[in-house]
Amino acid sequence: MNRVLNFSAGPAALPFEVLSQAQRELLDFNGTGMSVMEQSHRGKAYETVHMRAIARLRQLMKIPDDYSVVFLQGGASMQFAQVPLNFLSAGQKAAYVVNGTWGDKAIAEAKIVAASRGAEVLLAASSKDAKGSYQSAPLQPLWSVPNEAAYVHYASNETIHGIQYGISDALPSLESRGISTICDMSSDLMWRPINVSDFSMIYAGAQKNLGPSGVTLLIAKRKFLDVGDSRIPKMLQYRTHAEADSLYNTPPTFAIYLVDLVLGWIEQQGGLEAIERLNRNKASAIYGAIEASGGFYRCPVEASQRSVMNVVVRLPDERAEEAFVAQAEQAGFVGLKGHRSAGGIRVSLYNAVTLEAAQRLAAFMTSFAASF
Numbered sequence: 001m002n003r004v005l006n007f008s009a010g011p012a013a014l015p016f017e018v019l020s021q022a023q024r025e026l027l028d029f030n031g032t033g034m035s036v037m038e039q040s041h042r043g044k045a046y047e048t049v050h051m052r053a054i055a056r057l058r059q060l061m062k063i064p065d066d067y068s069v070v071f072l073q074g075g076a077s078m079q080f081a082q083v084p085l086n087f088l089s090a091g092q093k094a095a096y097v098v099n100g101t102w103g104d105k106a107i108a109e110a111k112i113v114a115a116s117r118g119a120e121v122l123l124a125a126s127s128k129d130a131k132g133s134y135q136s137a138p139l140q141p142l143w144s145v146p147n148e149a150a151y152v153h154y155a156s157n158e159t160i161h162g163i164q165y166g167i168s169d170a171l172p173s174l175e176s177r178g179i180s181t182i183c184d185m186s187s188d189l190m191w192r193p194i195n196v197s198d199f200s201m202i203y204a205g206a207q208k209n210l211g212p213s214g215v216t217l218l219i220a221k222r223k224f225l226d227v228g229d230s231r232i233p234k235m236l237q238y239r240t241h242a243e244a245d246s247l248y249n250t251p252p253t254f255a256i257y258l259v260d261l262v263l264g265w266i267e268q269q270g271g272l273e274a275i276e277r278l279n280r281n282k283a284s285a286i287y288g289a290i291e292a293s294g295g296f297y298r299c300p301v302e303a304s305q306r307s308v309m310n311v312v313v314r315l316p317d318e319r320a321e322e323a324f325v326a327q328a329e330q331a332g333f334v335g336l337k338g339h340r341s342a343g344g345i346r347v348s349l350y351n352a353v354t355l356e357a358a359q360r361l362a363a364f365m366t367s368f369a370a371s372f
């Protein structure tokens with residue numbers, strides 16, 4: 001077996017221990033004589049996994065008791081539509097902060113919902129530059145959000161551009177002003193401890209930091225879910241899934257099982273404080289290699305907002321970037337090509353990427369620069 005070092009942006013690397021355990025248990029889960037995939041979602045064996053995943057999330061993230069933890073399907077992209085369907089009623093306004101592709105997609109979906117029912121979507125702040133790209137995120141004091149807004153929405157980490165909020169301070173929140181704050185944390189949920197009560201709702205597709213694709217995590221204040229529109233189809237109402245412990249219909253059982261194993265692995269690493277230390281060390285290794293390269297490597301992102309999860313790197317020209325990706329792949333480093341819309345290279349350092357992998361890539365970067 002020859003495992004590569006995977007720096008993909010998503011679906012992304014999973015902990016080796018988790019994959020091994022899933023392999024060991026694949027044919028006979030816990031002495032049931034069948035795979036966890038073949039179990040009824042109403043049966044004891046699966047229910048234990050499902051409830052343990054929720055309990056582990058609550059414990060690791062210190063989620064307050066008045067919040068629901070819900071598993072949904074459709075990816076984070078489904079949330080771009082489901083959020084306004086639930087919380088943006090006729091005559092209401094919602095505010096969106098946009099500092100990258102995902103924020104752009106979220107506001108576009110909200111506008112479709114708003115137009116269909118006579119609501120309004122406001123651009124609270126945007127950092128789009130003259131070329132239509134992004135190199136920073138608008139700081140929270142620059143957000144223009146009216147007090148009567150139904151909610152404000154932003155992404156904590158813009159995966160494609162490598163721009164992240166809350167690296168050296170708390171994540172932005174307007175909850176203290178009474179404005180419901182909704183955050184897309186698809187690419188950085190659980191990279192470190194956060195204060196969940198700074199948000200009315202947090203959502204994240206699992207396939208970056210938490211598990212495989214196919215399940216989306218939602219953490220939301222129960223009181224907030226209660227105000228959601230009850231005239232939309234039941235499957236789209238958050239309360240349906242919250243009230244049924246995410247067992248209203250068949251959940252993505254195998255994906256949730258893998259998320260549970262990943263959460264168990266995070267516990268074994270020492271919880272989110274330990275994970276944060278690891279993530280910062282990994283990011284330092286890569287940013288350190290960029291800084292030591294005398295300008296060969298360049299990160300275009302505003303220094304204080306350089307993502308710990310996705311490091312965007314430019315080389316002197318596209319030829320150098322192509323050569324880097326090709327040679328890296330030969331050396332066993334994969335998933336480094338930047339997003340097709342952004343170019344360059346992108347090093348994703350999600351929780352499951354080891355410090356050793358990051359250090360080995362940093363050494364490769366240094367020797368590539370020297371030999372190019």
Ligand SMILES: *Cc1c(COP(=O)(O)O)cnc(C)c1O
Pocket residue numbers: 010074075076077078102155157158159184185186187205208
């Ligand atoms: C990947 C990503 C998405 C889209 O996720 P899907 O599960 O593919 O819909 C949305 N937001 C952010 C921040 C992401 O990184």
